[in-house]
Amino acid sequence: MDQDVLILGIETSCDETAAAVVKNGREVLSNVIDSQIELHTLYGGVVPEIASRKHTEKINVVIKEALAKADVTLDDLDAIAVTYGPGLVGALLVGVGAAKAICYAKNIPLVGVHHIEGHISAAYVEHKELEPPFVCMVASGGHSHLVICKDYGEYEVIGRTLDDAAGEAFDKVARAIGLGYPGGPKVDKLAKEGNPEAIAFPRAKVDGSVYDFSFSGLKSAVLNYLNQCEMKGEEVNTADVAASFQAAVVDVLVDHTVRAAKDKGIDTVTLGGGVASNSALREQMKIRCKSEGLKLYYPSPVLCTDNGVMIGVAGYYEYIKGVRHGYDLNAVPNLKLGER
Numbered sequence: 469m470d471q472d473v474l475i476l477g478i479e480t481s482c483d484e485t486a487a488a489v490v491k492n493g494r495e496v497l498s499n500v501i502d503s504q505i506e507l508h509t510l511y512g513g514v515v516p517e518i519a520s521r522k523h524t525e526k527i528n529v530v531i532k533e534a535l536a537k538a539d540v541t542l543d544d545l546d547a548i549a550v551t552y553g554p555g556l557v558g559a560l561l562v563g564v565g566a567a568k569a570i571c572y573a574k575n576i577p578l579v580g581v582h583h584i585e586g587h588i589s590a591a592y593v594e595h596k597e598l599e600p601p602f603v604c605m606v607a608s609g610g611h612s613h614l615v616i617c618k619d620y621g622e623y624e625v626i627g628r629t630l631d632d633a634a635g636e637a638f639d640k641v642a643r644a645i646g647l648g649y650p651g652g653p654k655v656d657k658l659a660k661e662g663n664p665e666a667i668a669f670p671r672a673k674v675d676g677s678v679y680d681f682s683f684s685g686l687k688s689a690v691l692n693y694l695n696q697c698e699m700k701g702e703e704v705n706t707a708d709v710a711a712s713f714q715a716a717v718v719d720v721l722v723d724h725t726v727r728a729a730k731d732k733g734i735d736t737v738t739l740g741g742g743v744a745s746n747s748a749l750r751e752q753m754k755i756r757c758k759s760e761g762l763k764l765y766y767p768s769p770v771l772c773t774d775n776g777v778m779i780g781v782a783g784y785y786e787y788i789k790g791v792r793h794g795y796d797l798n799a800v801p802n803l804k805l806g807e808r
């Protein structure tokens with residue numbers, strides 16, 4: 469393509485109001501994220517109704533700021549990409565509504581993007597050499613998916629969680645040891661002071677499916693351990709609990725990912741989603757991929773958690789393939805990857 473393609477990416481599926489301008493799918497011109505985390509911390513988790521209201525309040529401000537930081541106007545945009553699922557329906561609707569309104573007013577194409585496709589696409593930004601095929605481990609608060617990216621926009625989900633997502637397990641364990649929401653970064657920090665081998669928490673295997681995950685048994689094992697300590701009047705070493713729990717999650721995520729790459733004969737592994745910013749996961753994955761001769765790419769932490777850049781990148785690849793959505797685009801809370 470001889471002309472630059474500028475895409476505004478909008479993301480409002482959970483508790484971040486985010487917008488970004490992305491050039492030619494790989495260059496970030498701006499990345500504005502208004503996080504509601506502090507607000508939801510008061511309630512120990514995301515309150516959907518509050519999230520929607522906050523998105524409504526912030527969406528225009530965030531979009532304006534993204535355009536200003538990129539030094540462009542709405543007239544410079546080639547298309548708008550927006551997350552339309554999966555996520556909280558009221559939250560998604562705010563982004564989808566804003567995107568449709570601008571596309572209609574400016575007569576530019578609208579491209580709906582799957583949230584997980586966004587997380588998968590985040591790795592393209594800082595690794596210009598990265599191209600499909602690769603195996604991507606997407607682990608966030610709502611999802612734990614093992615995906616083969618066969619080509620741009622072409623995915624096969626080969627593993628998923630049967631119960632809790634990895635990030636959800638981090639959040640629940642964090643709450644149980646008194647760390648508060650969001651748990652992932654807090655467990656990550658505390659785990660650095662603990663011994664990952666102190667407590668032998670289970671590494672769950674799912675019968676008949678080598679790539680699927682299950683984290684609810686691990687979460688229960690941690691809660692049982694805490695209860696038992698309380699009953700026996702023993703003091704809990706929370707750093708050891710954090711480190712041992714984290715090691716159990718990381719072991720399973722790394723094992724499944726490396727196994728998938730080897731089984732499928734794919735030499736490249738990527739990470740995405742909030743949990744991909746976990747320092748132990750990044751470290752272990754690096755060690756295992758190196759010893760197995762696999763290339764590994766992961767985004768900076770700011771591009772692992774929800775952001776508009778990843779939607780702009782995914783939207784670019786959909787846009788150049790000719791994907792367009794109509795003004796009847798709706799929020800789809802349980803959208804499956806690969807569906808349109």
Ligand code: KG4
Pocket residue numbers: 482607608609610611634635636638639650651652653656741742743744745746747772773774
């Ligand atoms: O991708 P994301 O921002 O939102 C969803 O799509 O869900 O992921 C948020 C999740 C939360 O569960 C959070 O606790 C987790 O990612 N997370 C982490 C870390 N940073 C964020 N989990 C483990 N270690 C981290 N450093």
Ligand code: ZN
Pocket residue numbers: 583587608609741742773774
């Ligand atoms: Zn996400």
